[in-house]
Amino acid sequence: xxxxxxxxxxxxxxxxxxxxxxxxxxxxxxxxxxxxxxxxxxxxxxxxxxxxxxxxxxxxxxxxxxxxxxxxxxxxxxxxxxxxxxxxxxxxxxxxxxxxxxxxxxxxxxxxxxxxxxxxxxxxxxxxxxxxxxxxxxxxxxxxxxxxxxxxxxxxxxxxxxxxxxxxxxxxxxxxxxxxxxxxxxxxxxxxxxxxxxxxxxxxxxxxxxxxxxxxxxxxxxxxxxxxxxxxxxxxxxxxxxxxxxxxxxxxxxxxxxxxxxxxxxxxxxxxxxxxxxxxxxxxxxxxxxxxxxxxxxxxxxxxxxxxxxxxxxxxxxxxxxxxxxxxxxxxxxxxxxxxxxxxxxxxxxxxxxxxxxxxxxxxxxxxxxxxxxxxxxxxxxxxxxxxxxxxxxxxxxxxxxxxxxxxxxxxxxxxxxxxxxxxxxxxxxxxxxxxxxxxxxxxxxxxxxxxxxxxxxxxxxxxxxxxxxxxx
Amino acid sequence: xxxxxxxxxxxxxxxxxxxxxxxxxxxxxxxxxxxxxxxxxxxxxxxxxxxxxxxxxxxxxxxxxxxxxxxxxxxxxxxxxxxxxxxxxxxxxxxxxxxxxxxxxxxxxxxxxxxxxxxxxxxxxxxxxxxxxxxxxxxxxxxxxxxxxxxxxxxxxxxxxxxxxxxxxxxxxxxxxxxxxxxxxxxxxxxxxxxxxxxxxxxxxxxxxxxxxxxxxxxxxxxxxxxxxxxxxxxxxxxxxxxxxxxxxxxxxx
Numbered sequence: 001x002x003x004x005x006x007x008x009x010x011x012x013x014x015x016x017x018x019x020x021x022x023x024x025x026x027x028x029x030x031x032x033x034x035x036x037x038x039x040x041x042x043x044x045x046x047x048x049x050x051x052x053x054x055x056x057x058x059x060x061x062x063x064x065x066x067x068x069x070x071x072x073x074x075x076x077x078x079x080x081x082x083x084x085x086x087x088x089x090x091x092x093x094x095x096x097x098x099x100x101x102x103x104x105x106x107x108x109x110x111x112x113x114x115x116x117x118x119x120x121x122x123x124x125x126x127x128x129x130x131x132x133x134x135x136x137x138x139x140x141x142x143x144x145x146x147x148x149x150x151x152x153x154x155x156x157x158x159x160x161x162x163x164x165x166x167x168x169x170x171x172x173x174x175x176x177x178x179x180x181x182x183x184x185x186x187x188x189x190x191x192x193x194x195x196x197x198x199x200x201x202x203x204x205x206x207x208x209x210x211x212x213x214x215x216x217x218x219x220x221x222x223x224x225x226x227x228x229x230x231x232x233x234x235x236x237x238x239x240x241x242x243x244x245x246x247x248x249x250x251x252x253x254x255x256x257x258x259x260x261x262x263x264x265x266x267x268x269x270x271x272x273x274x275x276x277x278x279x280x281x282x283x284x285x286x287x288x289x290x291x292x293x294x295x296x297x298x299x300x301x302x303x304x305x306x307x308x309x310x311x312x313x314x315x316x317x318x319x320x321x322x323x324x325x326x327x328x329x330x331x332x333x334x335x336x337x338x339x340x341x342x343x344x345x346x347x348x349x350x351x352x353x354x355x356x357x358x359x360x361x362x363x364x365x366x367x368x369x370x371x372x373x374x375x376x377x378x379x380x381x382x383x384x385x386x387x388x389x390x391x392x393x394x395x396x397x398x399x400x401x402x403x404x405x406x407x408x409x410x411x412x413x414x415x416x417x418x419x420x421x422x423x424x425x426x427x428x429x430x431x432x433x434x435x436x437x438x439x440x441x442x443x444x445x446x447x448x449x450x451x452x453x454x455x456x457x458x459x460x461x462x463x464x465x466x467x468x469x470x471x472x473x
Numbered sequence: 474x475x476x477x478x479x480x481x482x483x484x485x486x487x488x489x490x491x492x493x494x495x496x497x498x499x500x501x502x503x504x505x506x507x508x509x510x511x512x513x514x515x516x517x518x519x520x521x522x523x524x525x526x527x528x529x530x531x532x533x534x535x536x537x538x539x540x541x542x543x544x545x546x547x548x549x550x551x552x553x554x555x556x557x558x559x560x561x562x563x564x565x566x567x568x569x570x571x572x573x574x575x576x577x578x579x580x581x582x583x584x585x586x587x588x589x590x591x592x593x594x595x596x597x598x599x600x601x602x603x604x605x606x607x608x609x610x611x612x613x614x615x616x617x618x619x620x621x622x623x624x625x626x627x628x629x630x631x632x633x634x635x636x637x638x639x640x641x642x643x644x645x646x647x648x649x650x651x652x653x654x655x656x657x658x659x660x661x662x663x664x665x666x667x668x669x670x671x672x673x674x675x676x677x678x679x680x681x682x683x684x685x686x687x688x689x690x691x692x693x694x695x696x697x698x699x700x701x702x703x704x705x706x707x708x709x710x711x712x713x714x715x716x717x718x719x720x721x722x723x724x725x726x727x
Contacts, residue, residue: 036599
């Protein structure tokens with residue numbers, strides 16, 4: 001009986017819909033706006049209405065202008081990165097000397113005094129503790145500088161202007177203009193960027209945004225870029241220019257990532273994800289002076305601490321794995337790690353990389369943050385430098401020069417450095433991001449595409465660079 | 474149990490700070506559910522943080538909140554669960570964030586809906602306000618960003634606005650915690666039924682449509698007496714909203 005009544009209501013609505021015609025939606029919207037106008041007329045008084053938001057409009061005219069929009073964008077990005085590179089140096093070495101040079105020996109002698117078996121102290125102190133200490137020393141300072149600055153820009157209201165500037169580029173590559181916002185979120189964390197794509201209405205454009213978000217360098221990869229650029233690129237030019245050169249290199253990689261994002265978006269929208277670009281309204285919110293200290297506090301507590309915690313959680317087991325694979329022997333005297341590295345060296349050489357780097361990327365699938373520590377540890381193990389530290393012990397480094405020395409001893413050249421930077425940009429997303437992509441798309445197929453496609457691109461690009469480099473030099 | 478000696482100020486109904494306890498993410502055993510809706514970039518997340526004591530990151534760009542965030546506060550021994558909905562301009566179209574917001578107001582049946590609006594852009598914000606008022610009659614308008622409105626010399630007659638909309642209007646500057654105690658007091662009075670709203674319903678509808686809506690509304694009310702949003706359901710049925718047709722079949726919104 002009840003179902004009949006409901007069917008009757010639905011039928012009636014179908015009938016009435018025919019009668020009132022298809023302008024219903026527009027009519028209703030008009031009525032709402034008419035009501036709104038009436039209400040506002042009675043209760044809102046605006047004085048000198050034209051002068052409202054005059055300053056905002058003036059700023060917008062400059063930061064979204066055709067001539068100045070892009071230079072200002074790069075200038076801001078450059079400033080943020082420069083402050084991060086220069087500012088992170090000192091606290092990083094301070095943390096390293098505290099955690100690695102002071103605390104680590106204390107822990108070791110403590111373990112000796114309670115007569116802990118060598119394998120247990122090795123596993124815990126040389127594996128787990130050192131990995132965690134390394135991640136903190138390498139990651140914390142740049143994050144503590146980069147995140148608050150990014151958050152201040154966000155609170156100020158600059159991000160929608162970036163979206164406005166980039167809109168025509170996204171449009172040309174067949175993607176949604178709001179992808180600029182998800183891209184910016186990706187600069188912090190790709191998993192967050194993937195979740196942020198929910199603001200894109202069209203499923204096709206949303207999928208493009210999800211798949212290409214990995215081309216935004218995330219905070220796990222910024223320190224890698226900054227460190228390698230400082231050691232290798234900065235060393236090619238005179239000392240006075242070295243921080244400028246490494247800055248340019250890092251910005252170059254970030255911009256290259258954006259270029260790949262546009263390129264891949266374009267390719268996808270011309271092939272498997274064909275369709276029209278949808279239009280949308282983007283509100284340019286008023287500029288709001290950020291509440292400085294509150295923002296600093298929130299971004300330190302919210303972002304820095306959470307991201308750092310995640311890095312530590314992943315670094316601890318990774319450190320354990322590294323220690324295990326470099327201390328467990330297969331067959332003869334070869335350790336698992338050495339066996340894997342030797343196996344991959346040939347392929348690594350083709351790409352201008354080496355077996356150590358490839359193995360490090362496999363170990364670091366859970367978190368990009370631990371790539372550099374893993375590479376260093378494995379390099380030390382393979383080359384046998386580092387004195388009595390023992391197999392699988394992450395080397396103690398109190399300066400960037402020491403890091404450089406180890407890498408050079410491991411056979412690194414400028415080509416290795418450049419290709420590592422390229423491969424750090426172009427490889428699979430971390431496991432958290434992969435899982436997030438799966439949760440958001442609910443599709444194994446698209447998750448696979450989003451995970452595998454960047455690695456293939458990375459192989460192709462580093463291969464080409466290596467071959468061309470070897471032809472020229 | 475704590476027994477604090479309360480000063481006159483703290484026990485005053487208007488500024489009942491002693492009765493307020495920010496519960497952060499702990500939202501078990503709540504007595505009331507409060508939804509937080511509004512246009513993008515009106516400071517919903519800031520209001521949310523001010524009420525719950527949480528430090529959810531707020532950003533100055535539309536679309537910051539894409540998922541539902543939940544938090545809680547306790548006021549005069551009653552617990553409130555607060556749900557921060559994604560910002561939307563309208564409830565009439567079908568992107569994922571708009572659906573999240575609409576579904577919650579319609580199917581989640583919050584005890585109070587706080588509509589956060591930008592005092593500087595009231596006319597544009599009213600589009601959403603008027604739509605929400607078709608769905609629920611337990612709502613309060615939180616007129617946020619009053620500090621900016623003052624700077625921009627926008628003068629709003631709160632009483633007239635409140636009378637026209639038929640719901641309480643509370644001016645706030647959530648960034649500076651101004652107006653938040655009053656907002657909490659109003660929320661509790663609506664939740665407890667002390668304030669009964671008589672919300673504005675969309676007028677200015679063309680005659681032929683109004684007639685169709687009326688016929689349909691009467692039929693819906695015959696089937697589901699005492700639902701507050703029969704007219705809105707009629708609007709949606711005339712639009713051919715498949716989700717609402719399904720909900721009608723399952724009786725989900727009752």
